[in-house]
Amino acid sequence: MIHITLEYIEMYHDVEDLIKYTSGSSVRVKILICLCEGIQTMSELKKEIGISSSTISYNIGNLEKKKITSKNGEKYILTPIGKLITYNIMENIKKTAVITKFQKFWLHHDLSGIPLELIKRIGDLYHSSLIESESGEIYKPHEKYQEIILKSKYIKGVSSIFRFNYIELFQYIILENDIYVELILTNDIIQKIIEGIGQDNLKHLETSMAKGNVKIWVINKDVRIAFTVTDKYLSLGLFHEQGDYDNTKDLISDDHDAVAWGNTLFEYYRNQSQKFQV
Known part of the structure; x- marks a missing residue:
């Protein structure tokens, strides 16, 4: 860990000036984003950014000197290095926006259930909504969750x-609608479910598992997260730092990137699980 820390500190010293130059000016950041999005002429840049031609010209001239942009006739373009820099700036903006937008969701919650790979892709959750319990609507997150599941x-x-x-909700889904369900659960939760569904429904569950409509996996570790991903939605819940699950907040999204993020998270846990047999 110390070696990695020192390595990052050394890398930062090497690139500190470039980071400060490209990200330290709102004008330059806006120019780079505009060029990345296909806005290329001075008049287009002026209209989009809303600043004077002289300010744009001064900044873009310095960007050219640093080989970040170049000019082709009347059009300004990003160099290959400029594209790499801009893509990373835009991704960092998105990640920071997710942190800020859903601050109440992250603050005082345990993030250990999210692997580093997906922490790095947290920007994929930007087009999400935070569903919270409110006065008079304390079951709002649960109601939204059931709405998602049923469609x-x-x-x-x-x-x-x-x-x-x-239990009743999933019984209805499995027995009545014949929907494909795949669950990763702890041993404790599986035992509680078996006790709660009764012998008749247990036979139906066995039949559904034999048909391949239902797959249940057992994970032998302390899972500090609860989430569901469907063909259209991601529903994500977290535990408090103190250890109890937060029933009052769910992050919900129907965005393609968020659903893909959720599927990757599911694969992460499935790779650590064993198939359950009734």
Whole structure:
């Protein structure tokens, strides 16, 4: 860990000037984003950014000196290095926006259930909504979750928490609608579910598992996250730092990037699980 820390500090010293130059000026950041999005002439840049031609010209001239932009006739373009720099700036903006936009969701919550690979891709969750319990609507996150589940074609979920009312919900989905369901659960949760569904429904569950409509996996670790990903939605919940699950907040998204993020998270946990047999 110390070696990695020193390595990053040394790398930062090497690139400190470039980071400060490209990201330290709102004018330069806006120019780079505009060029990346295909806005190329001085008049287009002036209209989009809303600043004078002289200010744009001064900044873009310095960007050219640093080989970040170049000029082709009347058009300004990003160099290959400029594209790499700009893509990273835009991605960092998106990540920071997710942190700021959903500050209440991240603050005082345990993030250990999200692997580093997906922490780095946290910007994929930008087009999400934070559903919170409110005065008079304390069950709002649960109601939204059920709404999502009932209109899904497939459901994949990971959980180490037990909600008795969800047994009935999943029974309905599996037995009545024949929807594909894949769950990763702890041993404790599986035992509670088996006890809660009764012998008749247990036989239906065995039949559904034999048909391949239902797959249940057991994970032998302390899972500090609960989430569901469907064909259209991601529903993400976190634990408090103190250890209890936060029932009052869910991050919900129907954005393609967020759903892909959720599927990658599911694969991460499935790779650590064993198939369960009734």
